[in-house]
Amino acid sequence: MAAAAAVFSAQLVLRFPKRSFNASMPTLSPITCGPRDNRGPMIRGRTLSTEAILAIQALKRAGGDETKIDAIISGPVSRLIKSDLLAALAELQRQDRPRLALKLFLAARRELWYRPDPALYAQMVSALNRNQMSSEIDVLVSDLIEEQEGKDETFVHDIRGVARLVKSLLAAGKGEAVKEMYGLMKRRGCRPDEFLFRLLIRGLRRLGEIDAADEVEKDFKVWFDGGVGAESVPV
Known part of the structure; x- marks a missing residue:
């Protein structure tokens, strides 16, 4: 019996070797999350x-x-x-x-x-332009001008949104509509920033609206440093 017990004990030792307490433990590395601020913004709508x-x-x-x-x-x-x-x-x-x-x-x-939103109008103009619906763009802009006239609050002070709308109208070749938009801005006391001024001047010239582009450029010179030393806007 004693011999059998010794053999059984030896088998246990072979199957389950004792772990040495001096064995090196695995090193734990800290996990660092990547930056979360580089995710793209959610797209409205x-x-x-x-x-x-x-x-x-x-x-x-x-x-x-x-x-x-x-x-x-x-x-x-x-x-x-x-x-x-x-x-x-x-x-x-x-x-x-x-x-x-x-x-x-x-x-x-x-x-x-x-509430009138120039960005929504810009998206609508672009969609109509992609499908060659020129007359519908004219009606849309006409309704927009009529909608904005005589109101205390208008969207013309949203310069960034107006720039998007002007850009979409220029892409559609709607020089007359762009001139109407600029006239509305002037009547409502809105002044474009430099980017919008340059966009208007270049776009109107590209569409052959030279007189209108010259008028906008004169306004730009008055706005830019009081009209002193303002260079001509390059095409």
Whole structure:
């Protein structure tokens, strides 16, 4: 029995060798998280809710039937909250559905929360321009000018947004609309910054609106250092 116990003990030792307390323990390295501020910003209007998706699908299924489209606009679309309506508008623009997008844009303008936003107009102009809907751009700008006249608060003081709108109008070849926008800014006492001045001058010259470009350049010289020593803006 004693011999058998010794053999069994030896087998245990072989199977489960004792660990030495002097063995070096693994070194723990600290884990450092990478920077979190380099993530891209969320894009407004690209997160679609279920309600927005259903409204978009209903509008697309309606095809070109104006009666059905108007019924959807006055029904499901009218019940969308602001963020969902703007998201649906951006998605239709992304899918190059400009006529449906224009319907949603006009519906948004009737909402109580609506405030004129030059960035929204710029996106709408770009969507229409991609689909060669020139006359619709003219109507949109005309409505915009009429909407802004006589109001205490206008969007012309949003210089960055106005620059986006002017850039989209220039890309669409709408020199007359750009001149109307600049006239509105002057009537409402809004002064562009240097970037917008240069954008207007170069864009108008490129479209052949030389007289208008010269007028803007004169205003730029008055604005820039009181008109003293201002160089001509290069084309």
